[in-house]
Amino acid sequence: MxxxxxxxxxxxxxxxxxxxxxxxxxxxxxxxxxxxxxxxxxxxxxxxxxxxxxxxxxxxxxxxxxxxxxxxxxxxxxxxxxxxxxxxxxxxxxxISLDEHAHGLVSNDQDHDQRIANQQELARLQQALLGLPARCREIYLLNRIEGMSYPEIARHCGISVKAVEKNISRALALLRKKLCDQGEAR
Structure with a gap:
């Protein structure tokens, strides 16, 4: 070349x-x-x-x-x-350009204040659950978290259905009281 x-x-x-x-x-x-x-x-x-x-x-x-x-x-x-x-x-x-269409997008996320309030509520609930007597907490969580029925919990724990009912009632009463007390303390 x-x-x-x-x-x-x-x-x-x-x-x-x-x-x-x-x-x-x-x-x-x-x-x-x-x-x-x-x-x-x-x-x-x-x-x-x-x-x-x-x-x-x-x-x-x-x-x-x-x-x-x-x-x-x-x-x-x-x-x-x-x-x-x-x-x-x-x-x-x-x-799709987000710059051009951002105003039309709806977020399913909660706003910051609502997210903080939910986190605080969850922390209060966790603290109240940890404050329950161990046996009472176990029975309550087996029912509410694991979804076990009262007879299943009774068989699992080796107690009567009546004892399960009493522990659930006790857990609910204690949680209600602790959560109300915590709410008033804020």
Whole structure:
């Protein structure tokens, strides 16, 4: 190849084109943006591709000034095609911008104050449960957490169904009292 460029011109043969190149870029930016706006869905995409195209064109600033326009639009078309391939391979058309649609999203999360109140209520309940007598707490948790029936608890613990009923009643009364006392203490 002997150092010549792909289009047959000698790189560097137009040395000193910097002022002319800068003028070309300024003059072409508006037309390039108009060209890109017709081919992309957003102003932001048009601006991005125009910027990318102009930056890539810098590599060719030493070529003949007559070639800059065709090079610029070839670069822009290639950038459009690259972006389309990337979008297709990443299913970009299936994505929703949260910036544009955030106002329409409803959160199922509780607000911060409600979450804190629930955590505090849970801590109070846990403290009240831990304050129950061990046997009473075990029977209550077998019923309420494990879902066991009174006869199942009786068989599991080796006690009568009547004893299970008494322990459950006692646990409920103690929990009610402790939770009410804690609520009044706040």
């Amino acid at each position: 002997g150092g010549s460029s792909a289009d047959g011109e000698q790189p560097g043969s137009y040395a000193g084109n910097a002022p002319r190149f800068e003028s070309f870029v300024r003059d072409q930016r508006h037309a390039l943006l108009a060209f890109l706006r017709r081919r992309v869905s957003s102003e932001e995409d048009a601006q991005d591709i125009a910027q990318e195209s102009l930056v890539r064109l810098i590599r060719y600033r030493e070529h003949a000034p007559e070639s800059w326009s065709s090079l610029l639009y070839r670069i822009a078309i290639n950038a459009l095609n690259d972006r389309a391939r990337r979008a297709q391979s990443h299913y970009q058309h299936d994505h």
